[in-house]
Amino acid sequence: MLKEVNASRYITPLREGGSLPGLVEADDLGTYVMKFTGAGQGRKTLVAEVVCGELARRLGLRVPGLVTIGLDPVLGLGEPDQEVQELLKSSGGPNLGMDFLPRAIGFDPLAFEVSAREAGRIVWFDALVNNVDRSWRNPNLLMWHGELWLIDHGATMIWHHHWPGAETSAAKPYDISDHALAPFGPDIAAAAAELAPRITEDLLAEVTAEIPDAWLAGEPGFDTVDELRRAYARPLLARAAVIHERIKGIDGSEGDR
Ligand SMILES: Nc1ncnc2c1ncn2[C@@H]1O[C@H](COP(=O)(O)OP(=O)(O)O)[C@@H](O)[C@H]1O
Ligand SMILES: [Mg+2]
Helix, strand or coil: CCEEEEEEEEEEECCCCCCCCEEEEECCCCEEEEECCCCCCCHHHHHHHHHHHHHHHHCCCCCCCEEEEEECHHHHCCCCCHHHHHHHHCCCEEEEEEECCCCCEECCCCCCCCCHHHHHHHHHHHHHHCCCCCECCCCCEEEECCEEEECCCCCCCHHHHCHHHHHHHHCCCEECCCECCHHHCCCHHHHHHHHHHHCCHHHHHHHHCCCCHHHCCCCCCCCCHHHHHHHHHHHHHHHHHHHHHHEECCCCCCCCC
């Protein structure tokens, strides 16, 4: 289970992305980037953040710590911004929090160097979870204390939006022409050899156990939350073994850059 804290103060919205995450202070005195169940994409985005964030961390990639943040909608009453007020009012219960990395800067592929090994590990991971949000336009990578950190895994695992087609969808290739790390000669073969054997049923059970029940309950087609947890694990397990052979756009083409 993720650590549970409660929001004590809404500090400010982070207006960069579309989902209006907010900076909040919690009752453990931590500062978190908070993502709301009441935001446009709803709770599946938060499930994706937990599955991918916790999986990446266990593979040795850097991901800021995740917690659940309990929210009392009363916190929204004092908000002058109508949009923020609505968001807080519609997000009672557990939301997602991510450790805020103070003074982190957005990764710029033209300003930083990344080794072929690290690029390969991140590209392979993004291919595994089918992350469509790591392009050079919008890398969702932060530089902090000289190292790369992965954030924003909400737009991954597209198959969880249509479970009956999950198997077919998960068999599809992954195109890296636009990936922020494609220019760094990612060593995908080395990453696959190292990481694929580590994606086991046990590891995925451990990762999916971190998803709060409240974000899984009542999913059409599933009788229990654990059945849904296993549905998250299956495509990832199948994909891990083969995805390195299905990565497209490695031939030096850099998309429409
Ligand atoms: N853990 C963090 N530490 C510092 N800044 C962050 C963190 N997470 C997000 N941010 C900042 O907030 C922005 C929006 O967060 P992100 O997770 O990408 O949400 P969105 O879904 O809105 O794109 C990021 O581009 C980054 O500038
Ligand atoms: Mg983002």
